[in-house]
Amino acid sequence: MSPGYSQALRVHPWKGNIRELKNVVERCVILNDLDVLEADMLPYDFNAYPAGSSQEEGAWTLAAAEKKHIRQVLAFAGGNKTQAAKLLGIGLTTLYQKVKDYALQADPTDGTP
Numbered sequence: 001m002s003p004g005y006s007q008a009l010r011v012h013p014w015k016g017n018i019r020e021l022k023n024v025v026e027r028c029v030i031l032n033d034l035d036v037l038e039a040d041m042l043p044y045d046f047n048a049y050p051a052g053s054s055q056e057e058g059a060w061t062l063a064a065a066e067k068k069h070i071r072q073v074l075a076f077a078g079g080n081k082t083q084a085a086k087l088l089g090i091g092l093t094t095l096y097q098k099v100k101d102y103a104l105q106a107d108p109t110d111g112t113p
Contacts, residue, residue, distance in 0.1 A: 004039035033075060040068065067102040070095070074104065 001009075005028075014020055028041045070088065077084040085095040098104075 001037045002039065005037045005041070008039045008042055031072065031076075063102075066098070067104070070098055070102065071104055074099075 009021065009024075016023075024042065025037070027043070028037050032041050034041075070084070073087050074081070074084045077087060081095055081099070082092055085092045088095065090098075
């Protein structure tokens with residue numbers, strides 16, 4: 001776990017106790033192919049960036065959420081844009097435009113935006 005991931009887990013108000021914690025960590029492990037768990041792997045509704053953090057305010061925008069989701073789907077699809085477009089339920093042309101708009105890397109599996 002990265003320090004940011006660990007910190008996000010510590011400050012989150014756990015309403016579901018240990019079961020919720022277990023589910024969040026398992027989900028992050030299953031949905032991501034990296035060796036280290038990072039704070040941006042946590043669910044969108046999760047308080048990964050508490051008030052006063054160094055994260056820019058734009059991280060909570062719909063566009064930021066869409067960019068993150070597209071990056072994750074592309075990584076899941078192994079960079080195959082045709083498969084990713086099908087998984088996202090959008091046309092391939094739309095996906096190409098969003099990849100361009102969000103300046104996503106050609107290799108989404110490297111973990112960079």
